[in-house]
Amino acid sequence: MKSEIQKINSKNNNIYIKRDDLLGYSFGGNKLRKAINFFKEIDLGNYDCVVTYGSSSSNHCRIIANMAKERNIECYIISPKESSKETLNSKIIKNFRAEIIIVPVEEVKYTIDHIMKELKHTNKTPYFIQGGGHGNLGTKAYIETFDEIQEYEKKEKIKFDYIFLASGTGTTQAGLICGKVLNNSPIKIIGISVARRNPYGRYVVLESVYDYLNESEIEYEKESINDHTIFLDDYIIDGYGSYNEEIEKIISNMMSTNGIPLDPTYTGKAYYGMNKYIDQNNISDKNILFIHTGGTPLYFDYLDKRGI
Ligand SMILES: *Cc1c(COP(=O)(O)O)cnc(C)c1O
Numbered sequence: 001m002k003s004e005i006q007k008i009n010s011k012n013n014n015i016y017i018k019r020d021d022l023l024g025y026s027f028g029g030n031k032l033r034k035a036i037n038f039f040k041e042i043d044l045g046n047y048d049c050v051v052t053y054g055s056s057s058s059n060h061c062r063i064i065a066n067m068a069k070e071r072n073i074e075c076y077i078i079s080p081k082e083s084s085k086e087t088l089n090s091k092i093i094k095n096f097r098a099e100i101i102i103v104p105v106e107e108v109k110y111t112i113d114h115i116m117k118e119l120k121h122t123n124k125t126p127y128f129i130q131g132g133g134h135g136n137l138g139t140k141a142y143i144e145t146f147d148e149i150q151e152y153e154k155k156e157k158i159k160f161d162y163i164f165l166a167s168g169t170g171t172t173q174a175g176l177i178c179g180k181v182l183n184n185s186p187i188k189i190i191g192i193s194v195a196r197r198n199p200y201g202r203y204v205v206l207e208s209v210y211d212y213l214n215e216s217e218i219e220y221e222k223e224s225i226n227d228h229t230i231f232l233d234d235y236i237i238d239g240y241g242s243y244n245e246e247i248e249k250i251i252s253n254m255m256s257t258n259g260i261p262l263d264p265t266y267t268g269k270a271y272y273g274m275n276k277y278i279d280q281n282n283i284s285d286k287n288i289l290f291i292h293t294g295g296t297p298l299y300f301d302y303l304d305k306r307g308i
Contacts, residue, residue, distance in 0.1 A: 001023050001024070001025070001032070001033070001036065002148055003018055003019045003020045003022060003023050003028075003148070004018075004019050004022065005017070005018045005019070005149075005152050005289070006019060008257075008258050008260075009257065009258075012278070012283075012284045012285070013278065013283060013284060013285065013286045013287070013288050014286070014287045014288065015288050015290060016160070016287070016288065016289045016290070017260065017289075017290050017291075017292050018145075018149065018289060018290070018291045018292060019260075019292050020032075020033065020145075020291060020292055020293055020294055021260075021261070021267075021292045021293070021294040021295070021296055023294075025063075025066070026062060026063050026066040026067075026092075027059075027062070027294065027296045027297060028294050028296075029059050029063070029293055029294015029295055029296075030059075030133075030141070030142070030172045030291075030293040030294055031059045031060040031062075031063045031064075031132070031133055031294065032063050032294070033141035033142065033144070033145065034060075034132075034133030034137065034138035034141045034171065035060070035063045035064055035067055035129075035133060036141070037137040037138065037140055037141050038064075038127070038129050038133065038137050038138075039067050039071075041127070041137065042071075042073075042127050043071075045125075045127070046125050047073065047125050047126065047127040048073055048074070048124055048125050048126075049068075049073050049074035049075070049076065049119060049124050049125070049126045049127070050064060050068050050073060050074070050075050050076070050126065050127045050128075050129060051075075051076045051078070051112065051115055051116060051119070051126050051127070051128050051129070052064050052075075052076075052077060052078075052128070052129040052130070052131065053077065053078040053079065053108055053112060053130075053131045054077065054079065054131045054132065055079060055080060055083035055084065056079060056083060056084045056085055056086060056087050056089065056090035056093075057083070057085075057087040057089050057090070057241075057265070057298060057301070058079075058089060058131070058132075059089060059294055059295050059297070059298075060131065060132050060133050061077050061079075061089065061093055061098075062089045062092050062093055062297070064077075064129060065077065065092070065093045065096040065098040066092075066096060068096070068098065069096040069097070069098070074099065074124075075096065075098040075099065076098070076099045076101065076115055076119075076126075077093065077098050077099065077100045077101065078101050078103065078108055078111050078112055078115070079100055079101065079102050079103075080102075080103070080104070080105035080108055081102050081103060081104050081105065082104070082105050084102050087297070087298075087301050088297035088298075088300050088301050089297050089298070092297065101115070112128070116128060131169065132168060132169035132171070133169075133171065134169050134170075134171050134208070135171070136208075136211055136212045136215050138171035138172075138175070139171045139174045139175040139178060139208050139209075139211070139212040140175065140212065141171075141175060142171065142172050142173075142174070142175020142176050142178075142179065143175045143176075143178045143179045143182065143212075144175075145175065145176065145179070145291075146175065146176050146178075146179020146180065146182075146183070146185075147179065149163070149179075149289065150179075150183065150185075158287055159187075159287060160187055160287045160288065160289045161187065161188065161286040161287050161288065162187065162188045162189075162190060162283075162286060162287075162288045162289065163176060163187060163188070163189045163190065163288075163289045163290075163291060164190050164192060164270060164271075164273075164274040164277075164288065164289070164290050164291070165189075165190075165191060165192070165270060165290070165291040165293060166191075166192055166194050166266040166267055166269060166270035166291075166293050167191030167192060167193050167194065167201070167205065167231055167270075168193075168194050168195060168196070168266070169204070170191075170201070170204045170205040170208050170231075171208050172291070172293060173189065173191040173205050173229075173231070174205050174206075174208035174209045174212065175212075176189050176291075177189055177205070177209050177225065177228065177229055178209055178212050178213060180228065181209075181213070181218075181220055181224075181225060181228075182218065188228075188230065189228070189229075189230065190230045190232065190274070190277065191205065191229075191230065191231045191232065192232055192235055192269065192270040192273030192274060192277075193231060193232060193233045193235070193236055194236065194240060194265060194266055194269050194270065195236060195239060195240035196233065197233045197236070198231065198233045201231050201233055202229060202231035205229055205231050206225065206226065206229055209225055209229070210222070210225075232273060232277065234273070234276070235269060235270075235272060235273030235276060235277075236269075237269070240265065241264070241265045243264035243265075243268065243269060246272055247264050247268045247269055247272045248264070248268075250262065250268055250271050250272050250275070251263070251264065251268045251299075251302070254268075254271070260292065261296055261299035262292075262299065263295045263296075263298035263299045263301075263302055264298075264302055265295065265298055266293055266294075266295045266298070267292055267293060267294075267295060270290070270293075271290065274288075274290060
């Protein structure tokens with residue numbers, strides 16, 4: 001599955017947006033790209049159910065539940081009680097009749113192990129997917145995306161100087177960094193953290209990069225990868241899901257002038273971080289690619305919350 005890259009009107013720099021939000025299945029997004037790789041493995045194996053975890057607003061859980069339903073295999077979603085407020089994603093997930101198990105956050109890991117064991121006991125063959133589609137198959141999805149970006153560069157005869165994206169559990173950024181390493185590209189990849197602080201947030205991205213390159217037996221220079229992994233925790237505001245007036249303005253402007261929905265948790269926050277970073281570092285006359293990682297249902301949750 002491939003997505004379009006679209007140039008938008010902007011001052012000072014040439015801004016392009018890669019529309020992964022328009023990938024044509026279940027509202028698309030980066031979780032779709034990752035899920036496709038996991039389900040390739042499920043389809044090749046003997047699996048008859050899938051187990052994953054995430055909050056009620058999880059784009060990952062929505063796509064996994066959709067793909068499981070499509071195959072008519074059972075889907076178990078373990079969700080922390082602390083973030084189980086009803087959202088559009090949770091309604092969609094319920095509509096697929098996925099089994100949602102809500103437990104206190106500290107019991108999530110135990111519950112996953114317990115359900116996996118129980119399922120195996122009843123002669124089921126469950127496939128486990130980490131939250132957010134974490135893992136090498138998730139990373140691989142964004143190496144493939146990096147290739148798509150390079151194809152576009154060749155076709156349009158341009159070179160991107162920067163890629164900006166919302167970084168959460170880190171495999172989207174890790175995949176892009178692996179793509180950069182494998183292609184010896186000078187592009188700068190900047191992850192705007194939506195929740196995690198440094199040094200932990202950056203460390204998780206790096207671990208995903210090393211994991212993938214090790215498993216694929218690709219040689220690399222650790223130092224150089226370290227230097228090229230930029231994970232910024234300056235724009236988190238008050239943590240996951242929090243936002244400010246500036247982000248609201250960005251969401252509103254982006255919709256009015258380009259018809260592109262952003263949400264306050266991921267893409268709106270990342271776009272805000274990108275603008276700030278560009279200003280703070282006096283970046284001008286560059287070709288900048290922003291990856292729209294999806295999350296369209298969260299745009300509607302946001303409108304609902306504002307009472308529009
Ligand atoms: C999950 C998610 C991200 C973060 O991706 P990671 O691979 O977890 O870093 C960014 N944007 C949206 C819309 C997401 O759902």
